[in-house]
Amino acid sequence: MEPVKSAPEDRAAEPLTEHVQRVTRALRAFDRRRPLVWDLHFTAFWVTAALIDLVSGGWRSTAHDLDVPVVLVLALSLGLTVPLLPRRRHPLAALLVTVPFALVNAWTGAALQVSHLQLVLVFHLTLRGPLRSLWWVTALLTTPAVVSAVRHGEGGSWTQQIGSVLLSVGVVALIAVTVRTRRDHTEVLEERAHRLETERDQQLRLAAAAERARIAREMHDIIGHNLSVITGLADGGRYAAAKSPERAAQALDAIGTTSRQALAELRRLLDVLRDDDRDGPPAADLAPQPALTDLDRLLDGVRRAGLPVAATVKGGTTLPEGRQLTLYRVIQEALTNTLKHAGPGATAHVDLSHEAGGAVTLTVTDTARTSPPPARPGGRGLPGMRERTSLYGGTLEAGPRPHPDLGWRVHLHLPEESPQ
Structure with missing residues (x-):
């Protein structure tokens, strides 16, 4: 055929x-x-x-x-x-x-x-x-x-000559008005297309800026937390070296593991920022974001760094990945601040409660022996936690615990999910 x-x-x-x-x-x-x-x-x-x-x-x-x-x-x-x-x-x-x-x-x-x-x-x-x-x-x-x-x-030439002029002017004016209308319409369409193109470019730039800000928050959380853990492990290893070489070796192993994990996550984020074209992302880029299922591993790393931490989880509602990532990063940042500022002998407690309708309440407290320094809420950590919380319409409170208790308290509440 x-x-x-x-x-x-x-x-x-x-x-x-x-x-x-x-x-x-x-x-x-x-x-x-x-x-x-x-x-x-x-x-x-x-x-x-x-x-x-x-x-x-x-x-x-x-x-x-x-x-x-x-x-x-x-x-x-x-x-x-x-x-x-x-x-x-x-x-x-x-x-x-x-x-x-x-x-x-x-x-x-x-x-x-x-x-x-x-x-x-x-x-x-x-x-x-x-x-x-x-x-x-x-x-x-x-x-x-x-x-x-x-x-x-002569005779009727009056009406002929004047009528001919009026007709000619009318036809020419009609043609000019038609051309003018089409030209104005074309200019309006071109202006609208230019405005839409400009708005599209602005939206792309805003989306790129938002994505880079998100990546910056991720990098801050990853680097800040892992460096705090490494610092705690190094300090503990230095004290244990004289009395228990085995404990010092365990601390060094934990430092190596934490460093490799931090480098792997950092490479994954930096790959997103590459400007060069490539056929597809490497396998490392496909690694999932941390979720609440990774909370035990996070707490184990904090404990190895020398901070005793307990966790209480109430309810078992499955949350969307975005909400889980927000909760994970807030817990990570709060414990990182405790490692940095709470001092020796401090403990921490994580209380996570799943409520009806998908609402979540999170409270992270520590038992510092001294009051937190005034500069403690500074830097990018607290603003980052607030930004993550605001994405889901939640509220976040961070500050010293009520007198006479010493230490720091971070309280987060995410409301019910809006129906689609």
Whole structure:
């Protein structure tokens, strides 16, 4: 069975249309860059046509008076054609320049056909100027017709000449208004397309900035927590080295494991920031984000760093990944702050409660022996926790525990999930 072939004329029509559009766009672009070139060619064409009409005597076939001096006809021909040169920049001035020549043309009876070029000026004036000017422009163009009818007319030539002028001006004005309307509509569409493109670019930049901010928060949480754990393990290993070399070796092993985990997570995040194109992400990029199922591993790392921590989890509602990541990072940041600031002998407790409807309450407390320093809530940790919480409409409170208790308390509440 032979494949169906499209009609040759269908294939040829589209390339021809595209070619015409391409040539038209190129001509318009050239005209925008060098408008004087087209204006000179257009004006020179009509000046040449008027001079040919003068030399050949063709003007006598429509003249009311054949005795009009040739010099006057030459002056009228130039006066009605040369003003076409500034027709696009100054159409009103060009039209006013031609009016005296049109009146002399009608009074003397030369009746040169080149006077109809005033309609070109009417077209450009309607295209660029206020439409209310058409009233007195029509009066200006009708005056030579009245003069010609009064001086050289016969019988019913009044209505014929004036009606012809009014009809010509009306048709030219209608064409100009149509072109002007289409041009304005095209400009509106182009402006709208440009605005939409700008808004799209802004949305892309905002999305990229939000993603980079998210990655920055992840990097802060990962590096800050793991460095705090490593610091605690190193301090513990240094104290244990003199009395228990085995405990020191265990601390060094834990430091190595924590460091490798931190480097792996850091590489995964940095790969996202790469600007070079590649066919696909490496396997490390596909590692899932931490969730509440990884909470035990997090607490074990904190305990190895020397901070006794207990956890209480009430309820077993499964949460979306985003909420789990928020809870995990808040617990991680709170315990990291405890490692940094609580001092020796401190303990911590994590209380996580799943409520009905998907709401969650989290409280992380520590039992520092001294009051927390004033600078403790500074830096990026607390703002990062608040930003994560606000993404789900939650609230977060962080501050010293009520007197007489010493230590620090972080309390987070995520409300019920909104129905889709």
